[in-house]
Amino acid sequence: MIVEKEIQCVICPAGCELRLFCDATAAVLHRLEGAACAKGREFAERELTDPRRTLTSTVKVRGGRFPLVSVRSAAPLPKHILPAAVAMLGAIWTEAPVAAGQIILADIMGAGIALVATEAVERKKNDEIPEKRIVRVTGFLYNSNQRRET
Amino acid sequence: MEKYFDVAVIGGGAVGCAIARELCRYELAVVLLEKESDVGRGASGRNSAVVHAGFNNPPGSLAARLCVEGCAGFAAACRELAVPYRRSGKLVVALAPEDQPVLERLLAQGQANGVPELALWTPRQARAREPRLDSRGALWSGATGLTNPLLYTIALAENALANGAEIWLNFPVDAVARAGEGFILRAGERSLRAAWIVNAAGLYADRVAALAGDSAYRVYPCRGEYLVLDKQAAALLSTPVYPAPRPGVGGLGVHLTPTVDGNILIGPSAEYIDSRADTGTTAAVMTRLWEEAMRLLPALAQSRVIAAYAGLRSKIIPAGEQNFADFIVEHSRAVPGLINLVGVESPGLTASLPLARRVIRLLDEKMRLKAKPDFQPERKREGEFRFLPPKRRRAAAAADPAAREIVCRCETVTRREILTALNNPLGARALNAVKARSRAMTGRCQGGYCQRRVVAIMMEEYGIRSEDISLNGPESWLFTGAMK
Amino acid sequence: MAFYRGNEMSEEKILRPDLAIIGGGPAGLAAAAAARSAGAERVLVLEREPLAGGILNQCVHDGFGLVRFGENLTGPEYAARFLQAALAAGVEIRPQTMALELTAQKQLWILGPRGYVRVEAGAVILATGCRERTRGAIQIPGSRPAGVFTAGAAQYYLNRQNLMIGRRVLILGSGDIGLIMARRLTLEGARVLAVVEKMPYAGGLTRNISQCLEDYDIPLYLNHTVTKIEGRQRVESVTVVRLDEAGRAVSGAERVYDCDTVILSVGLIPENELALQAGVELSPVTGGAMVGDDLQTNIPGLFACGNALHVHDLVDYVSAEGETAARNAVTFIRAENRAAARPLIPVRPAAGLRYVMPFFVRPGARPLISLRVKEPLGRRRIVVKAGGRILAERKFPRLAPAKMERLTLREPVPLAATLLEVMIYDS
Structure with missing residues (x-):
């Protein structure tokens, strides 16, 4: 029995609408319609057996000019592990300076794929530490004189 | 033991702030109590920003007298308080033949009230002033002016503070008890003692009076919605333009106001509602405002709306009844030591200082007030970067690293101005407090670009935690905290 | 995010670059590097953020650069390539610097770590990107x-x-x-x-x-x-x-x-605060300048590109447009073009098209045509015509408003042309 399935190709902005004709288990692709290029077939086959997506997110940086560094998986990850992978990234800290392309994590959740920085984050220089002002903020409950001592 | 004050003013609107400030001219311990996180969060910041000349109110009324007096002194007050003011004049236009007698009646009423510089203009005269205006004639009022009502309210509060008053924000009075000759006022766990209460609570004036034991009043909220146009429209109009008032409208009708900041306001509508908190806008009114604006000035068709807001008038006459009720400023008949201001709607902003002086007279009747010799009526404020000529911009930037960075692109607000706004003497540190003082986040991007920069300054330079950053106070949080 | 860089202030009152580019995002950076390779000596990029790259720096997701590099890059990666190319080409980038005023004579006033400074450039490119509705x-x-x-x-x-x-x-x-x-x-x-x-x-x-x-x-x-x-x-x-x-x-x-x-x-709207100040004619449809095929505005020597001109779907095309603007700006600086009136032949989009870029073409030019449709369409043929002559033609399996389509003319605009028509046909 041939099963028909429609999916969007997400490889490029063209966003081809693919029509897949596969076997009953939806694992073997017999015929493909709608792909404007060869990458469409590759995508469709993978989508049937092992759908993958590139993970892009951010990781916290200590001592950096910015609080976060943007990261990506070096290759697409199995789609189903993305949510857990992003949750896991929340616990990670990296130290500035960070170089673009630097490996932040060698293996994302045993998938054998590294997490790499997609930008550089310099260390915060001393002269860039903003001047601190003497202001006491205690939430927004003001129950005493609001006048500032000058 | 609670802290003691001679006078507690309840309500940090333009009127309450003016009262607090004027009380500082005397040897009195004064506190201003405001339920919101900043002053001017009610009707004072949600109106047409017009300083009225005084021809809209019946001769002999308190509103008419105080409006004329307030208008005459407004420019000087704004100079003293470093608040923007422009003597724009105003046109009330006739669009239909039946409007002409209305203009004549307004002229007569204005003359009876002692309003200067009133004249009936031909369509040609009106066009000479506003070339895009198509009318059948107009009433010209030369004395009408424009201000920034929020900055005016803030300036009064800051000047009161500088002259020794205390201002307690986030203090919604929820109980008033007698204590000897005076009162104990409470807001949740916090409390204070005061010999006198001046109730300037606006929309809540009836409830505050009732808390103190005086149930003589009832306030009916009447909502007015506005649209704010992009500055591009400013070239189309320089004078406030009002339609000739039609009977039965609970306001002056939908009019156009070119603000001191360069926007045009369209509004307000007038709609009695049940809630005193519902400052929401509605689709139906937004459409109608636009239609009525088109009737007055078709050239606005190409302009863009950047924001909408609504304010609530504190009416003391219910829907469907006569159009006019006078301001009430009086000693409570039920509760000695309580002075009530009730039904102070338009022209309350214009009349704010005269209203304050009237309150002082009422107090003076009961206890001889003693003038304070060191009262300092002037408030200093740095000029805005956007109004500086190139030479002075260069000097400002050379002198101050924080003047070399623009935080708000639409309104050209520097980092220094944001810091000054955040550092305000009232200690108001919500985003809307910064907005009111600096104009950041008020432009065509409505904070799309600058809000995050203001947030960064609050976090980096003031050490405010992300969870504590808010629009108006703790309930209006922006962030749940750090994402990771 | 802003940082003080101490109190350093040099006496600097006026800058005279050959080309000033307002905005160091994907359009501005690409324009800067292209201007250098086209021969402009002093190229100045004014960037309001501490780090050039524009909106790409916050677009940590991937999907950028497929057209340009055949690679699937994240926003910061795409930006870094152009930033490095601009720096390697000897472009001066001034971060934390905002252009505050632009006059009809294309005089600029900028504010940044070096103070409030006037800029008189041979040509100016608006690459200010867009803002959100x-x-x-x-x-x-x-x-x-x-x-x-x-x-x-x-x-x-x-x-x-x-x-x-x-x-x-x-x-x-x-x-x-x-x-x-x-x-x-x-x-x-x-x-x-x-x-x-x-x-x-x-x-x-x-x-x-x-x-x-x-x-x-x-x-x-x-x-x-x-x-x-x-x-x-x-x-x-x-x-x-x-x-x-x-x-x-x-x-x-x-x-x-x-x-x-x-x-x-x-929706996004081209950021045109400065263009408005200078008196640039803006299109009510795109919100950007009404430019010719050289991407020049009605003010001679003032060019616009990228999302400041019209909102693009792909950043790859933004960069390409920046490069086109830069090459034309360099031609302008060299005065070869100074005397030439602005292109006079109007471009007329068919009813189903939301807009066509550019708005005007010069006779003899062979511009790239970008366009968007008003609503989704199935199989269609888009044809660019001058008089009876077909200058470009392309078939599309489908057309969507979200997607910007592009056509290159296969022959120049005829010298005698008076109107360039962009038509849609059922195919």
């Missing part, structure tokens, strides 16, 4: 609580400032940034209840519908809109209503969502 612009009724963010602002808070903006989110508008944020917020633990789009088709690219919404089971409601935002302090609920074919609310088809956050992804 706001709640005010689309007039959503209701109260004004905290918790209403434009998609780009939300993206900045999450991706750059590490701030989480809410827990239960409704997204109005199906623009690409909104779709990307739906995925990002979901992965970061928020609940995205729905994406609501008033048109019968999505505003973003289909790949983003698929990989940002469908992958995460986020519903997309076409022909729906938000009619009310409620909440005194923070957003408490949002009313969504179905629209009929005429775009009117269907009564009884309301649904109220309990949520604390509303994200608006309702």
